[in-house]
Amino acid sequence: MAQGRIRKALSGYYYVYQDGELIQCRGRGVFRNRGESPLVGDIVDYTKEGESDGYVMKIHPRKNELVRPPIANIDQAILVFSVKEPDFNTVLLDRFLVVLESFSVQPIICLTKMDLLTEDEKQQLQEKIADYEAIGYTVLTTFQDDNTLMERLYPLLEEKISVLAGQSGVGKSTLLNTLLPELQLKTGEISQSLGRGKHTTRHVELIEVGNGLLADTPGFSSFDFDTIEKEELTACFPEFLRLSENCKFRGCLHTKEPKCAVKEALARGEVRPYRYEHYEQFLQEIMERKPRY
Structure with a gap:
């Protein structure tokens, strides 16, 4: 049997890429029987x-999978956030970051509409950017008609499978059009065409960008914590994860426990207060979640 990667799924067919060609495959009935x-x-x-037809016989283990868009084995997500219209929101950004960390998807933060900020606002934002870079995240900033973005973004896509994520109205469709001009998606109309907030029949396809692959959809616009347990939340805050090795208690939730390395770092100013506040907020949300049966 040959091996390849599914680049597109449409109308019951799976288009498997191997050695420069796409093989149109059907899935075996055994997948339906297993609910796969x-x-x-x-x-x-x-x-x-x-010449160009076949059957998918086996699915190899996935490192992750997303529901919307329905896609597997993602390496990274470009998180597109505007700094104005809508305003930059660290709570929402951290929410996205936490969920991506839980799926082992590497985030790249891309801040758009920088040209709409005053000098004072830029200075305040720069402090936040420095915070996220100190944690270890890559942060890109851009503005309308920025002709340097692609040369900065393309190297980050090399040898990776990437998707876009972010709120509506932040510039995802504009960015996607720039990366994949063959799509000709109309700015401002993408949400309607994709059936925002609903399941959609539009297929997802991985398209080559240099030596990387990019999903041809603006992707998800919201996240929840349905799959994250309270004990796992620390691992979704990289700076907390590094510090938690020095907590007195294993499985420390960094709230009321004594000799908590995260709270000690917070008191020393080594953890940003808003990041800790967001952690507490997310932890409370997870703990109040209704049990799943």
């Missing part, structure tokens, strides 16, 4: 019938 479904991004074994 091949996803774009899956590494699969397939058998070939004829």
Whole structure:
């Protein structure tokens, strides 16, 4: 059997890329019997019938999978956030970062509409950017008609499978059009065409950008914590994870426990107060979540 990656799924067919060609494959009935479904991004074994047809025989283990868009084995997400209209929101950004960390998806933060800020606002934002860079995140800033963004972004896409994420109205469609001009998606109309907030029949496809692959959809616009347990939240805050090794108690939730390294770092000013406040808010939300049966 040959092996390849599913680049596109449409109308019951899976288009598997291997050695420069796309093989149109059907899934075996055994997947339906198991309640499994091949996803774009899956590494699969397939058998070939004829020149360009075949059957998907096996789905290799996934490192992650998303529901919207339905895609697997994502390496990174470009988190697109505007700094104005709508205003930059660290609570929402941290929410996205936490969920991406929980899926082992590397975030790249891209801040748009920098040209709408005053000098004082730019200075205040620069402090936040420095905070996130100190944690270890890559942060890009851009503005309308910025002709340097692509040369800064393209190297980050090399050898990676990437998706876009962010609120509506922040410039995701503009960025996607710039990266994949063949899509010709109309700015401002993407939410309607994709059925924002609803399941949609529009297919997802991975398209080559240099030596990387990019999903041809603006992706998700909101996240929740349904799959994250309270004990796992620390690992979704990289600076907390590094510090937690020095907490007195294993499994420390960094709230009321004595000799907590995170709270000690917070008191020393080594953890940003707003990041800790967001952690507390998210922890409370997880703890108040209704049990799943």
